Every structure is written in structure tokens, then in C-alpha cells.
Amino acid sequence: MWILYAFGSALFAGLTAVLAKCGIRKTDSTVATAIRTIVVLIFSWLMVFIVGSQSQLSQIDAKTLPFLVLSGLATGASWLCYFHALQIGDINKVVPVDKSSTVLTILLAVIFLHESLSLPKGIGIVLIAVGTHLMIEKKQSTGAAKKGASWLLYAAGSAVFASLTSILGKVGISGVESNLGTAIRTGVVLVMSWMMVFVTGKSAKLCEIPRGELGFICLSGLATGGSWLCYYKALQDGPTSVVAPIDKLSILVTILFSYLVFHEKLSKKSALGLAILVGGTLLMLL
Numbered sequence: 001m002w003i004l005y006a007f008g009s010a011l012f013a014g015l016t017a018v019l020a021k022c023g024i025r026k027t028d029s030t031v032a033t034a035i036r037t038i039v040v041l042i043f044s045w046l047m048v049f050i051v052g053s054q055s056q057l058s059q060i061d062a063k064t065l066p067f068l069v070l071s072g073l074a075t076g077a078s079w080l081c082y083f084h085a086l087q088i089g090d091i092n093k094v095v096p097v098d099k100s101s102t103v104l105t106i107l108l109a110v111i112f113l114h115e116s117l118s119l120p121k122g123i124g125i126v127l128i129a130v131g132t133h134l135m136i137e138k139k140q141s142t143g144a145a146k147k148g149a150s151w152l153l154y155a156a157g158s159a160v161f162a163s164l165t166s167i168l169g170k171v172g173i174s175g176v177e178s179n180l181g182t183a184i185r186t187g188v189v190l191v192m193s194w195m196m197v198f199v200t201g202k203s204a205k206l207c208e209i210p211r212g213e214l215g216f217i218c219l220s221g222l223a224t225g226g227s228w229l230c231y232y233k234a235l236q237d238g239p240t241s242v243v244a245p246i247d248k249l250s251i252l253v254t255i256l257f258s259y260l261v262f263h264e265k266l267s268k269k270s271a272l273g274l275a276i277l278v279g280g281t282l283l284m285l286l
Contacts, residue, residue, distance in 0.1 A: 006234040006243045009231035012230060012250075064173075070164075079192065081157035082155070084154045102245060185232075242284050248281065
């Protein structure tokens with residue numbers, strides 16, 4: 001059953017990207033992220049009360065709660081590092097480093113969670129890494145190139161924290177109902193996302209959001225909530241080294257709807273990368 005939740009996570013994550021793109025044409029992406037997090041928080045706690053797991057809140061082990069909080073902090077830290085890296089570095093250098101989080105998550109799961117790494121899984125890791133790299137379209141920088149290697153530190157930090165999010169989340173939901181675990185973690189992410197808004201001085205832009213885009217932002221929040229609930233349910237019952245790459249298949253959903261809604265087409269290089277990435281993910285299931 002966990003594998004169905006993993007694919008459900010990919011479906012909702014793919015829809016999130018498309019809905020979010022519709023909602024940030026004029027709206028600042030950092031502000032949109034913070035608003036989406038509010039929607040996710042409401043949605044996640046609603047699910048908690050629907051399944052009746054709120055009574056387990058007082059029963060959460062003192063050793064488990066810190067990992068849930070740390071998982072949320074890791075997500076917030078990943079976003080902070082990622083946006084700062086984009087601010088001071090070239091996007092065609094930052095994004096590939098950030099995308100390495102998938103491979104790093106699998107390796108960390110093997111090291112710290114003692115999940116097995118068979119030959120097919122090893123080959124799958126390589127294929128996922130190569131496919132992800134090919135999927136990244138090189139874009140010309142619109143501004144002057146910024147010198148120094150500090151962007152690399154922040155981009156690497158983004159990838160590391162994104163990987164830690166999955167690992168800490170896996171440990172944090174052991175013995176905790178997955179909906180409740182997601183709700184607690186989302187509360188931490190909410191604080192981090194709004195910190196981003198105020199730290200970057202973008203709070204004034206809250207009044208500038210077009211109503212139409214606000215609707216898409218809220219819908220993307222619901223999709224994000226659905227994705228997270230499925231993802232952490234899958235993590236609770238399945239191996240991280242398999243759940244994480246399946247979740248990345250959300251790119252198939254995103255590409256499909258991008259073609260239907262935005263009429264975007266894949267280049268031959270990106271199509272090859274997509275095929276390799278999907279092949280690597282399927283190998284992870286063996």
C-alpha cells in the first residue's frame with residue numbers, strides 16, 4: 001500500500017508545480033510559498049481531526065518530537081539556502097547542485113537508516129543523477145555574473161538540508177500517525193517560511209497579490225498538502241531509498257500539464273534525461 005501513497009505524492013507534487021506556476025506570474029515566489037504553507041497547515045490539521053489522531057498528540061514520544069521539529073527546520077533551512085544561492089549565483093549552476101538532494105537522500109538512507117543497496121538500486125542512483133542533470137536546461141544569466149564560490153556553499157546546503165528533511169522525517173514519524181506527524185512538521189515550516197518573507201523584506205508585497213493568482217496559490221497549497229500527507233504515509237511504511245525517487249516522478253505530471261496548459265515542449269536532451277530518470281526510478285523498485 002505504501003507504494004500507492006508514494007505515487008500519490010508524485011501526482012500531487014506534479015500538480016503543485018503547475019498550479020504554483022499559474023499563481024506566481026506577478027506574485028513574488030517567496031510570498032506565495034508562505035501563503036501556500038498556511039493552506040497546507042490548515043489542510044494537514046483538518047486531516048488530523050478527520051482521522052481522529054489528535055488524541056495521540058499527548059502520546060508522542062519525547063525522542064520522536066525533536067526529529068519532527070528538526071525535519072521541519074531542515075525544510076525551512078533548505079529554502080533559505082536555496083533562495084540565497086539563487087540570489088548570489090547563476091541559476092544554471094545552483095539548480096544542478098540543489099537537484100543532487102535525491103541521490104544524497106538515498107545514500108543517507110543507506111548509511112543512517114541501514115536500508116539495503118542492491119546492484120539495481122546502485123545503478124538506479126547513477127541513472128537518476130544523470131537523468132536529473134540532463135533534465136536541467138541551461139539558461140543564460142540575465143545579469144552580470146557574480147564572483148566567488150559562496151553560492152556553492154549555499155546551494156550545497158540546500159541539497160543537504162533537503163536530504164535531511166526526508167531522513168529526519170522518516171525517524172520522526174516512527175510510532176506517530178502520519179497525518180499528525182505531517183501537521184506538526186508543517187507548523188515548523190510555516191514559521192520558517194514567514195521568516196523568509198520578513199527577513200527578505202517582502203511583507204509589503206502581500207497587498208499586491210492579484211485575486212486570480214491567490215486562488216491558484218491556495219490550490220497549489222492543497223495539492224502540496226495532499227503530496228506531503230501521501231509522502232509521509234509512504235515514508236512511514238516504506239523504505240526512504242525507494243519512496244524518495246518515486247516522489248521525483250512528479251516531473252512526469254508536471255511535464256504533461258505544462259504541455260497541455262502552457263504548451264511547453266521538451267528538447268531532445270531533456271527527453272533523454274527524462275527517460276533515463278524514469279528508468280533509474282523503476283530500477284529502484286527491484
